[in-house]
Amino acid sequence: MSRAQSLRRFGRVRTLVIPVLAAALAASACGSDSAGGAGGSPKSGGTLTFAFGSDPTCLDPQQIQLSEGLTIGREVVDTLTDQDPKTLRIVPWLAERWDVSPDAKTFTFHLRSGVTFSDGAVFDATAVQKNFDAVVALGAKATLGYAYLSGYVRTVVVDAHTARVEFKAPNAQFLQATTTPSLGFVSPASLSRTPAQRCSQPPVGSGPFVVDSYAPNQRVTLSRRTDYAWASPLARHTGAAYLNKIVFTVVAESGVRTGSLKSGQVDGISQVSPQDALGLEKQDLVLLPTIHSGIVSNLHASPSPDRPVLRDPSVLPAVQRAINRKQLVDTLLNDDFKPATSILGGNTPGHTDLSSLISFDPAAAKKLLDTGGWQPGRDGIRTKDGRRLHLDVLWVPSGFGPEQSVLELIQQQLAEVGIELGVKRLSLAQFTPLYQSNAYDLFWARGTTRADPDILRTIFGSKKPAAPGSAQAGIDKLLNDQNATVDTTRRNQLVEQAQRRILEAGYGIPVFEQTSIMGFSPKVKGVTFTAHSWLQFFDTWIAS
Amino acid sequence: MKTYLVRRLLQALFVLWSAYTVCFAVLYLLPSDPVSLMVSAGAEQGSVDDAQVENLRAQYGLNRPVAVQYVDHLWHAVRGDFGVSVQSGRSVTQIFLDVLPATLELAAAAFVLAVLLGVGLAYWGTFARWSWARQLLLSIPPFWASLPTFWTGLMLIQLVSFRWGLLPATGNDGSRSLLLPAVTLALPTAAGLAQVFARSLRATQTEHYVTTAAAKGASPRRIRLRHCARNAALPALTLAGVWAGNLLAGSVVVETVFSRSGVGRTTATAVSTQDIPVVLGLVILSSALFTVVNLAVDLTYPLLDPRIVHLAAEPR
Numbered sequence: 066m067s068r069a070q071s072l073r074r075f076g077r078v079r080t081l082v083i084p085v086l087a088a089a090l091a092a093s094a095c096g097s098d099s100a101g102g103a104g105g106s107p108k109s110g111g112t113l114t115f116a117f118g119s120d121p122t123c124l125d126p127q128q129i130q131l132s133e134g135l136t137i138g139r140e141v142v143d144t145l146t147d148q149d150p151k152t153l154r155i156v157p158w159l160a161e162r163w164d165v166s167p168d169a170k171t172f173t174f175h176l177r178s179g180v181t182f183s184d185g186a187v188f189d190a191t192a193v194q195k196n197f198d199a200v201v202a203l204g205a206k207a208t209l210g211y212a213y214l215s216g217y218v219r220t221v222v223v224d225a226h227t228a229r230v231e232f233k234a235p236n237a238q239f240l241q242a243t244t245t246p247s248l249g250f251v252s253p254a255s256l257s258r259t260p261a262q263r264c265s266q267p268p269v270g271s272g273p274f275v276v277d278s279y280a281p282n283q284r285v286t287l288s289r290r291t292d293y294a295w296a297s298p299l300a301r302h303t304g305a306a307y308l309n310k311i312v313f314t315v316v317a318e319s320g321v322r323t324g325s326l327k328s329g330q331v332d333g334i335s336q337v338s339p340q341d342a343l344g345l346e347k348q349d350l351v352l353l354p355t356i357h358s359g360i361v362s363n364l365h366a367s368p369s370p371d372r373p374v375l376r377d378p379s380v381l382p383a384v385q386r387a388i389n390r391k392q393l394v395d396t397l398l399n400d401d402f403k404p405a406t407s408i409l410g411g412n413t414p415g416h417t418d419l420s421s422l423i424s425f426d427p428a429a430a431k432k433l434l435d436t437g438g439w440q441p442g443r444d445g446i447r448t449k450d451g452r453r454l455h456l457d458v459l460w461v462p463s464g465f466g467p468e469q470s471v472l473e474l475i476q477q478q479l480a481e482v483g484i485e486l487g488v489k490r491l492s493l494a495q496f497t498p499l500y501q502s503n504a505y506d507l508f509w510a511r512g513t514t515r516a517d518p519d520i521l522r523t524i525f526g527s528k529k530p531a532a533p534g535s536a537q538a539g540i541d542k543l544l545n546d547q548n549a550t551v552d553t554t555r556r557n558q559l560v561e562q563a564q565r566r567i568l569e570a571g572y573g574i575p576v577f578e579q580t581s582i583m584g585f586s587p588k589v590k591g592v593t594f595t596a597h598s599w600l601q602f603f604d605t606w607i608a609s
Numbered sequence: 610m611k612t613y614l615v616r617r618l619l620q621a622l623f624v625l626w627s628a629y630t631v632c633f634a635v636l637y638l639l640p641s642d643p644v645s646l647m648v649s650a651g652a653e654q655g656s657v658d659d660a661q662v663e664n665l666r667a668q669y670g671l672n673r674p675v676a677v678q679y680v681d682h683l684w685h686a687v688r689g690d691f692g693v694s695v696q697s698g699r700s701v702t703q704i705f706l707d708v709l710p711a712t713l714e715l716a717a718a719a720f721v722l723a724v725l726l727g728v729g730l731a732y733w734g735t736f737a738r739w740s741w742a743r744q745l746l747l748s749i750p751p752f753w754a755s756l757p758t759f760w761t762g763l764m765l766i767q768l769v770s771f772r773w774g775l776l777p778a779t780g781n782d783g784s785r786s787l788l789l790p791a792v793t794l795a796l797p798t799a800a801g802l803a804q805v806f807a808r809s810l811r812a813t814q815t816e817h818y819v820t821t822a823a824a825k826g827a828s829p830r831r832i833r834l835r836h837c838a839r840n841a842a843l844p845a846l847t848l849a850g851v852w853a854g855n856l857l858a859g860s861v862v863v864e865t866v867f868s869r870s871g872v873g874r875t876t877a878t879a880v881s882t883q884d885i886p887v888v889l890g891l892v893i894l895s896s897a898l899f900t901v902v903n904l905a906v907d908l909t910y911p912l913l914d915p916r917i918v919h920l921a922a923e924p925r
Binding site: 116120122123204205206211259260261262264265280281282283284314315316317318320321324325327328330492493494497498501528 | 644659665696699704707766767770778781866868870871874878883
């Protein structure tokens with residue numbers, strides 16, 4: 066899996082975060098046995114071996130952005146709150162309850178007592194304070210957590226079981242952020258290590274599992290805490306985890322990963338490609354597809370004002386209508402994938418079904434371009450004032466198999482209405498500077514996982530103030546307002562308007578819902594996913 | 610002999626320095642920098658403000674002029690300090706000490722296999738009694754040489770591990786997990802070795818000393834081993850340095866296919882994330898290995914051909 070929510074779609078992103086469940090699966094997410102179907106009552110003991118596609122590289126849940134590391138982190142640290150993958154509501158965990166000030170600047174958490182870290186230290190308001198201070202001090206090294214705490218002023222220890230977190234500006238997204246391992250708690254003693262040591266040495270958390278050892282590029286071994294007694298209310302059981310041990314290994318090559326699962330050398334694997342899925346199912350292996358929350362797989366348009374073709378007001382709206390999402394999903398992907406219905410995924414809080422804005426309508430696309438003055442040329446590609454209707458899409462292969470075919474089919478679909486799309490395949494190192502300087506038309510964004518609509522602000526908000534009166538300025542205002550709104554209904558209205566404007570302007574051209582498929586042996590039962598899309602093995606057990 | 614050694618050592622140092630310098634220049638010409646790659650993994654820097662990124666860059670000294678960075682890195686490298694990895698924050702020396710044994714183990718096993726296979730094929734392919742057997746044996750090396758390493762690896766995994774369940778497909782767990790990758794890595798080297806060795810074996814058969822030995826009544830077996838094989842070994846040995854390089858390069862592919870940790874895997878990751886300190890350390894490490902192997906080869910010549918010692922020891 067890959068980078069978490071701010072998950073970037075590239076590079077490791079392939080590894081991407083495992084998402085929130087698909088609607089269908091959501092039902093099984095926290096309630097029934099996701100893997101293996103019904104199969105007797107849970108029993109304790111045993112070791113689960115799970116193969117990732119790449120190394121977690123860092124074990125500190127506060128620093129890591131890769132989904133491998135966050136998945137491991139989810140087993141090792143607990144968080145103030147948890148998020149129900151079905152209802153997407155925030156529920157208590159280490160905080161029994163909380164109050165949010167109406168201006169979304171102050172969050173007071175009332176902590177549960179009796180929680181300890183695996184080194185024996187007690188979890189209390191001071192631990193909350195030290196951890197949040199530490200995340201802010203990590204700065205850019207804690208990419209996700211630092212952004213969640215943006216505008217952080219301080220944490221006040223009101224009493225041993227009450228912590229008040231204060232921000233200088235409204236920060237409504239913070240509550241959902243407290244469900245993520247990026248703001249999970251490690252023992253105050255381990256905060257005194259250097260950031261590098263915290264990456265390479267086992268983190269000391271209060272979670273159901275403890276990291277025993279980490280051999281980079283080989284394996285991470287976890288064993289359960291027998292005295293664990295503060296599971297999230299969303300868990301299916303209380304007390305200690307069922308599994309004695311979890312071994313996360315790294316199998317880089319996708320065919321070898323699939324074969325390892327088929328031959329029983331591992332019990333579960335990440336990143337099953339849609340092409341391999343059928344073969345695995347025939348062998349009675351269990352596939353768990355999960356549709357990510359957050360931003361769907363999309364073509365992301367450059368905000369640069371200096372791209373004349375891209376900035377022509379008719380072009381991006383025409384692209385929006387010229388893409389046949391259903392055809393893409395039906396011909397290139399499998400049933401686990403769904404065409405996007407907005408720029409936000411269907412199981413993101415605040416998502417609105419806006420399919421009518423982006424439905425496939427080549428006649429409308431052509432009309433938009435005609436009206437915009439783009440005349441079909443001899444080879445079918447349109448021109449205006451001697452300029453060809455050509456856009457380039459930058460593509461950093463993420464390791465997701467069908468990606469290239471998807472881009473090629475989009476290329477054909479756009480050509481139908483007279484738009485020429487060039488696909489430029491780049492390495493991450495080539496892409497990054499182009500991305501930073503906005504020197505591109507479009508790039509292929511695999512999707513960015515987060516179960517909070519504020520992800521729109523992260524991805525589509527401008528870094529510098531936009532020109533007053535521009536479409537971007539309007540979007541920025543909506544995005545900032547939603548982060549200052551505590552009332553869910555009001556906040557969702559703002560989020561809906563933001564989605565609408567982003568789609569209308571064509572800043573994001575949604576394609577399909579980002580989906581990852583995990584494969585498991587049928588003897589593995591009770592695998593669950595968090596709302597934030599990480600695998601969870603607390604309720605997992607192995608049938609004999 | 611002493612001057613010879615000193616000269617060779619100076620040459621080796623020059624090779625190390627130039628490899629380091631070229632690599633440093635190439636890495637700095639690339640259009641990105643390791644901190645951006647670390648912070649963003651590609652997109653949406655939005656979440657981290659520029660000041661924080663700048664901060665991090667300063668921590669790694671990446672905001673200094675390139676020339677200063679070069680001299681600083683070089684000065685530290687000379688003293689054996691290769692800095693810390695930008696990605697993981699661990700010391701580069703420690704990273705290598707951790708992964709080097711796994712790769713040396715793999716390369717050594719592959720080397721032994723390659724020598725056994727290559728020498729055996731060449732020997733029997735040259736001296737087998739029946740011509741069809743000779744032809745068959747000698748047609749194997751070109752076939753091996755044409756197999757891409759990743760394909761061989763995947764095929765071996767499919768058959769030996771997944772279908773027959775004989776050996777594990779992945780990991781670094783002792784000799785059982787070493788066998789398949791070692792065979793995969795050995796094949797291309799064995800093929801090259803067999804081709805070179807077979808050719809020189811054929812060439813030695815027409816040498817005068819072979820005729821002389823036969824005339825003196827030496828047994829065919831003694832002639833083959835003592836005269837032909839020993840003389841034919843020189844060209845093969847000369848290429849040993851190249852093969853050591855091949856084994857290192859091949860380990861990138863083999864370690865990825867078999868998911869083994871090692872120098873190759875570390876290299877691949879470090880290059881893709883532009884982890885400059887790690888890449889530079891790797892370059893030094895592999896050029897050092899390469900030079901050492903070549904030096905060892907040169908020093909072995911005299912043992913096989915006493916004439917070479919005189920040439921080398923002769924003051925110019």
